[in-house]
Amino acid sequence: MKQSFERKIMDILMTGGRIKLICQIAMAFLFIFSAPCLAEQDYIDITNPSLRRIPIAIPLFRIMPQGQVNTQVSRNAPDLCAENLEFTGYFKILDRGAFLENPRESDITGSTTNFRNWTGIGAELLITGGIWINDGTLTMELRLFDTFKSQILLGKKYTAGKDKLKKVMRTFCNEVIYYLTGRQGIFDSDIAFVSTSSGNKEIYLCDFDGQNSRAFTHHKTITLFPAWSSDGKWIAYTSYARGKPDIFIKHLQEKRGFVIQNKGINITPAWVPGQFKLAATLSYEGDQDIYLLTGRGEKIKKLTNQWGIDTSPAWSPDGAKMAFVSNRSGTPQIYIKHINSGRVERLTFQGQYNTQPAWSPRGDKVSYSAREKSGEFNICVVGFDGRGPVRLTYKARDNESPSWSPDGSMIVFSSTREGPSRIYVMTAYGTDQRRLLTLPGQQTNPKWGNMDN
Amino acid sequence: MRRKMCMMLALVFVVTGLMFTASCAKKKIKAEEALLQDTMMPRQTTPRNSEKDRLARQQAIEQERLRQERLRQERERQLRGGRHQASVAPGTMAERRSVMAEDIRFDYDSAALSSMAQDILRQKAEWLRNHPGVSVVIEGHCDERGTNEYNLALGDRRAESAKSFLTHLGISPSRLTTISYGEERPLDPGSNERAWRKNRRAHFVAE
Known part of the structure; x- marks a missing residue:
């Protein structure tokens, strides 16, 4: 040895x-x-x-x-x-x-x-x-x-x-x-989130432990939904910088990037693991569907084709499956599309409002936020085969936007448990819930990035 | 000399790098290109309540078409009767404010147009017909309940509902632009039924 x-x-x-x-x-x-x-x-x-x-x-x-x-x-x-x-x-x-x-x-x-x-x-x-x-x-x-x-x-x-x-x-x-x-530690990873510290929603970044927080965007308007590329080099997000919700794709180190600005909405980007491609919700055809795009924003193909809202794509780590939110059954629920066969399965059946899917880095689970009968939102985790949905937060007001740490051991999320919305972390089993950082304003939509490369 | 040193350094780096890769290889996920090359999705067999949504929209549009037809015939009868009506005066700012300012409201998690919303849209269409130079931005909004990704899509749907209704009343789609704000721009910042009702709206800005 x-x-x-x-x-x-x-x-x-x-x-x-x-x-x-x-x-x-x-x-x-x-x-x-x-x-x-x-x-x-x-x-x-x-x-x-x-x-x-x-x-x-x-x-x-x-x-x-x-x-x-x-x-x-x-x-x-x-x-x-x-x-x-x-x-x-x-x-x-x-x-x-x-x-x-x-x-x-x-x-x-x-x-x-x-x-x-x-x-x-x-x-x-x-x-x-x-x-x-x-x-x-x-x-x-x-x-x-x-x-x-x-x-x-x-x-x-x-x-x-x-x-x-x-x-x-x-x-x-x-x-x-x-x-x-046997898994890489998370100590070199960063977390992106949305904060209203400056008076507008902007994308911020911080270290894994909430330290070293800094503004990443300065659009001075609504900016939402950060998404890391799997090599940690690119961030895509939605901003109203040009008057309506467009997707901005930015290289973290170099000053270059692309803008996806179709008519209608351009929202919820999600990078395909290991590729310079992303899925995003566009509505230029009059219906909110998920499209596969190149990292430059060129359309490759339509991934959902159902009348109604299809949004919030989340890739399995091998890129073979995509979880997403659809209201095709009448209420927002999470579905999984098998990219190869095109088959679509419904994943969530409990409750009337399940959104914000996030696929675990090990590929076995999907976390999401569920609306309770009381109206409160909680973070839940379900096997990708639909088995054993488990609630991880409870009686702590609204808990939304789960995102896994790159090693799959932790989940970062937003919560209003202390009044304003702030960013919290917990283990993947829901234990050790604690606030990650305190900034002026409110913080939402956290996304845990991969390691620095 | 310097060049040689650089090369040496690079070599040392590469060799040790390789050793690292060999012994402590990080698991890197290889995305499989092939898996992404599927054909268009087959038709799905899940029950479709959104089908209802579509039917409701079509029904509303059809009813409106019949109503317009009746009105047209009525107008023609009146014209034949010699009671020629003066055309509507060009819109004043006040008039524009009163006609275009009224929001239409929606039920929770719905983009369907109520009969009240349809009445309001008819007035707007009437006004727009008489002011062909005016374009309109239709903003779709949601209440704070729900998650902001889904609400942004829902706001888009609400704005689209209003737009397609106006289009079927004869307003050129080139005059109508939609923009969704989701839950980002509430009219009333409160967290109660009253505020939520106000915030679930489509708002119209004449330009």
Whole structure:
């Protein structure tokens, strides 16, 4: 199992501009002490709804050279690590006050660690860290241990600019999650949403944990329905910037894009996974139907052809099926179209108003918002075969717009439980519901993007 | 020299990159092109209440056509009788405001035109016939209940209902533009039946 690899990666990002050339060494993974690349998935089974939180100890990191400012870093880094891991709902972060050993003073490599000191306080996992600060550069050694097996699970060394501490901790936490669950962590993902902070509905972006929120559009008019391309490079959305609801397709980094502006409505874009194509609702033929379009907005074909409203497409991860909302039965319900055969099946049968489908990244479930008899909206999840609809929110006013995290472990949604509509997250089983961020105005229509690429 | 170093770096990067891909391969979803190349959808067999919606719309239009026919015959009788009516005076701003300002209202989750809505639309059509230079923007709106994606489509449907009714009364579709605001522009910001009733509307702006 424990093979040793030595790897060198120099990732030099060259960002050229007309005036200045910025050359930046972003991060260098120097070597990996042990290489548990084939993750051990027996630690965390994310398909288990009654998941027990694993107690994990993250003591303060060793810092060289010592000093007032550096001491702050030695505290910040393990705190960032703890916050990231706690966000997933998989871990119980143990209180540092109870620790019997201080790896900062003794040993961060684990070679002389008395693991009984950790199992004795209930820790099953331990993370140690060492940071060397040299001018503006951080060199970090981070290790994950199984305290009961007295075994190192993961060891990483990173070199990065001093301002990249957060990024390094996220990268390491992604490795930890990958090792423990077999799925990529979510710590590099972003969430797009609609906020009225500026007085108009505009698209905003934030990090997975609600931090670093920033306005993405500045149309100064109604702007709605953000949708990420599966490579995370493009966002499509609907805006009234040209006087009526059109779809804008924008590259996140480069200043380029396209506009879909047919007569009538151009709404609810949804990218086909792995392709530069999207489905969207258009009404230029007098009926609201879903069309398949290129990323430039050229029509490829009509995907629904029924008199009545067909809207809100949501692709299965393999692109073979599309969930959508239709009122063909008299009330808005969710249907699934099998793209290959053209067959359409109704997915939801309970209640009079089921909309906003979102397909889970593992492909097995569809979440949606359901209107209760009381008039309140709740987030529900149903198997894509229609089995076992489950309500995830309850008696917390209106809960709408579910969207899955890229690993399928969490759902982001909007709720009016505290009055104004805000963005909340929960695990895919409905536990650990909490507010993601607080901004002025109201926030709606969250969409969890894929990892940064 | 620099070039050589760059190449070395690139090589190191590629090789290590490959090692990473080999050992820690991310699962990337390959969209299957073939799966998207289906033919047009076969006719579906789900029950269609929206069929009712369509029938209702057609019925309303047919009734209106018959009514117009009767009115036309009546007018012709009157003309033959020599009682020639003066044509309607060009619209003043006040008149335009009173005729075009009246909204038509809809039931919850419905784009069907009530008989009251049809009466209002007839007045508007009459006025538009007499003012051929005027174009109209028809705005479709919804109440706040429901989700904003669906409501945007429903607002579009409401505006389209009004437009097709006016078109069948002889107003050229080129004079009628629709725009849906869904639940984004409520007339009354309240959260009660009264406000909702007001907000489920088509609004007309003469230009």
